[in-house]
Amino acid sequence: MVYWQLFVAFFRIGIFGFGGGPTMVPLFHTECVKKYKWVTDDDFADNLALGNALPGPIATKLAAYIGYRVKGWKGALVANIAVVMPVVLLMIGLLQVIYRYKDAPGVYGMIQAIGPVIAVMTGVMTWEFLQKGWQGASTKTGASISLALSVLALIILDLHPGLVVGIALLFSFAYTTWSIRKRKKKDSEEGAA
Structure with missing residues (x-):
């Protein structure tokens, strides 16, 4: 039953x-967090961030992670097949139709109407993650600086998002390593005293 739920959920996605x-x-968030509760909001946000930092399509990475989390390697395989299958089948079929009727007003209007829907969905998800990141931040000043630097890098400097994510990961790794070493040094000094 769980394999069928995995297949249906990821096929819908x-x-x-x-x-x-x-x-x-x-x-993904609606199916895996809200409907089936396979992962929590925090797990989803963490794995989305990690998945975006790794190369390749986010859909297959999230499907593999969540499928594996639910039913191991078989779950990961079922989830990936389900999420990719409709894309492949629809791409083959729709490309034939679009190339044949691409100049027809109805088809052109349908394609143009999808853009605002995507923008709203992405905006809502961004707002939700911003709220969660703000609430989970250890310091509001650090979160504000990170947000400002990211906006500056992406919009003003026009840096590639992958580069911005890579820099953020390196900085986070360096800061966390420094913070842990500082804490261990402090603990060892207090233990010796």
Whole structure:
């Protein structure tokens, strides 16, 4: 039964995730966190962040992670097949239709209407993650500086998002390592005293 639920949930994500990864993230959240409760909000946010830092499509990484979490390697395989299958089948079928009727007003209007829906879905998910990140931040000043530097790097300096994520990961790793070493040194000094 669980394998069937995995297949159906990820197949739905694959069917309705028009536009790729960013449009699929809210669908993943709805199916895996809200509906089936396979992962918590925090787990989802952490794995989304990690998945975005790794190369490759986010849909297959999230499907593999959540499928593995639910039913091991078989669950990961079922989830990945389910999320990819509708994309492959629809791509083959829809490309034939779109190329044949791409200039028809109805098809053109349908394609144009999807853009605002994707923007709203992505905006809502961004707002939710911003709220969770703000609430979970150890210091509001650090969170504010990180947010400001990210906006500056992405919008003003026009840096590639992958580069910004890589820099943030390196900085986070360096800061965490320094913080742990500082804490261990302090603990050892207090223990010796």
